[in-house]
Amino acid sequence: MDNRIVLIVDDEPGHRLMVRAVLEDDGWTVLEADSGERALSVLAEEAESDTYPDVAMVDMKMPGMDGMQLLKEFQVRRPGMPVVLLTAFGSVGSAVDAMKKGAFDYLTKPADNDELVAVMGKAYEYHTLIKENIRLKAQVGGEPDFIGASPGIERVRDLIGQAGxxxxxxxxxxxxxxxxxxxxxxxxxxxxxxxxxxxxxxxxxxxxxxxxxxxxxxxxxxxxxxxxxxxxxxxxxxxxxxxxxxxxxxxxxxxxxxxxxxxxxxxxxxxxxxxxxxxxxxxxxxxxxxxxxxxxxxxxxxxxxxxxxxxxxxxPLCERKEDLPLLVSFLLRRLGNKNNKIIRTVTPAFLDALSGYDWPGNVRELENVLERALILSRSDALGPDLLPPQVAGAREAALDMTSGIEPEILSPMVSTPASLEEAEKLAIMRALEENGNHRERTADALGISRRTLQYKLKKFGLTRR
Structure with missing residues (x-):
């Protein structure tokens, strides 16, 4: 099950404890705040570590910043995050009014355990659906915003969908x-x-x-x-x-x-x-x-x-080198169309050299290096001899520094698949596993269209998955 995160904002410690116990039993990760002001601090702290609550549960009546004020703050700072309000039985009218202003749902205190689990489950499903729809909307009619399936790029995509x-x-x-x-x-x-x-x-x-x-x-x-x-x-x-x-x-x-x-x-x-x-x-x-x-x-x-x-x-690219095979494949197709030249494969040594370099100029530098190699190539394959010296030599320097280290404790990028096609196949297989074989989510994670994914599944014999 996905790691579902909820932020509970309630000034009553006993009620927070009860809600926490129920939701943790249901598999949620629970964050707590005893005031609206503290909730905003928690939100900022989680943003620093690139983690965010999927759903917030907020008490309507609190000293200082009340539930309605906090709802407005959440709508600015974490747009798209469902907010479930907690209210006393006599204040249901206020909660309904809050739903008209953007709250997802409300529960009366003390919350019934089964109703609590059901409402929170619906809120999470709604949050997931909104993210997927926004991501698809952002990619309709053009190239994807980012190529890659690394956690860092997934966070960027998620934030674009939330903030957009x-x-x-x-x-x-x-x-x-x-x-x-x-x-x-x-x-x-x-x-x-x-x-x-x-x-x-x-x-x-x-x-x-x-x-x-x-x-x-x-x-x-x-x-x-x-x-x-x-x-x-x-x-x-x-x-x-x-x-x-x-x-x-x-x-x-x-x-x-x-x-x-x-x-x-x-x-x-x-x-x-x-x-x-x-x-x-x-x-x-x-x-x-x-x-x-x-x-x-x-x-x-x-x-x-x-x-x-x-x-x-x-x-930076040096923090997401696992995206290199996908980036290389995408950029070579685009550069090939631009220069009227098709590159069908790259050698293992070519990919090894790319993975051994730290890319201070990031994706822009990678694109320039690939375009240079493509133009200089006399065949439809790229080898390390087509790379500039600083890129071609980085791999050898890295291996010299690690010559006394056991192979099994080297970075995973020290060993690169045998070809660009194999690298693509492995990346697609990993993305399929991480997304439960759901093709639309897999295509989004890889930064490609569903039609392109379908073609590659057929090409690599993965359609039975």
Whole structure:
């Protein structure tokens, strides 16, 4: 059974203990909080470790932040998470009103054990269904957001599905080349704004004065060369999404102006004395440690917390090398179409070399290396002689360092399947096992369409599964 996680928020220790015992007997992992404020802290702590509650159970009447207020906070910080309310018999009307505002269901205290298990089971099924539907919606009509089946990429996909439909600002964290722009595109596609524009701005690519005019626009005569009014990116993204890449490079004066736009949903074009209302969702990305930038006084703390309502961290390629066979297969197909050249296989030594390299440039560097090898190849197979020296030599250096270590305790990536096809087959078999042979979930986990999965199952003789 899946690891189901519930957060119980109730100021009565005795009732929490009773609910905990019932749900743990039913296989749930239980987190507890005795107040709304503590519940938000628990949510933040779980986010730090990349684990999240699947369902929350919240008492309606608590000192300080009550159940309705906490419901609103959860809808922003953990959109899509079902919230089951606990209420006294005489307050059922309030619970029904809360359901109209987004609560999943309610239970009267003290909760009946059988009803408690049944309602929580339905809430979990609903949560799973919502995640799958959102993920499928995000992938319809184009390439998948990410290729891979590693736990890190699964977490990214899950967060895109959870955060996409919300109106919350999202901060995407990751090294250069990991795919931050892909995450922004996935969030926009999964949102209710998907039929409106996604406007992108690289804050590091423009001088400070030009960046301000690009973001907020200007009126005729605002400065030399402003011969006509020009709308800014905020206005162009009205009703849609504005993606601010490399937000850590934004100068301090512009940070203040951006904070005001986020808080008040209004902007002032350069040279104008009028404010303009904008309905624009902000998604930001950076390869910097913004908490360290805040501590150093280079980034506004209030702006950081406005941007980081939800954070999505993309793991670097060196942390998910088990995805290399799938990435190589996908990228070679795409690069082959681009360059009118088909690569049918790669040698074991080629894959060994790729797995021995740490990829400081991440997937972007991998794509460049593969395109170079494809162009230089004189056949439909790729060998290590086509790799640049720093990649081809990394494997030998790693093996030299481990020459005195017993083979059975080496990293799993030291041993690579005999061919790209075998690597693909093993990855598909593993994904099928992890997803209970459910083909739609397996295709999602692998980052491929169901039709592609069907083709590969037939190709590798796995259709009987």
């Amino acid at each position: 439909p919300s109106e919350a600002t999202v901060l995407i964290l990751g090294q250069s080349g990991t795919g931050k722009e892909l995450v922004a595109e996935g969030l926009h596609r999964a949102s209710n704004r998907s039929n409106r524009p996604l406007i992108k701005v690289n804050c590091a690519a423009l001088p400070d004065d030009l960046l301000e005019s690009e973001l907020f626009g200007y009126e005729k005569g605002a400065f030399t060369g402003a011969v006509k009014d020009k709308p800014g990116r905020f206005q162009l993204a009205d009703g849609g999404t504005l993606f601010l890449d490399e937000i850590g490079e934004m100068p301090a004066a512009l940070q203040a102006k951006l904070l005001r736009a986020l808080q008040e949903k209004t902007i002032e074009p350069l040279g104008s004395v009028k404010t303009v209302k904008v309905d624009t969702r902000i998604i930001a990305a950076t390869n910097r440690n913004l908490k360290a930038e805040v501590a150093a006084g280079r980034f506004r703390e209030d702006l950081f917390y406005r941007l980081a309502v939800l954070e999505i961290r993309i793991p």
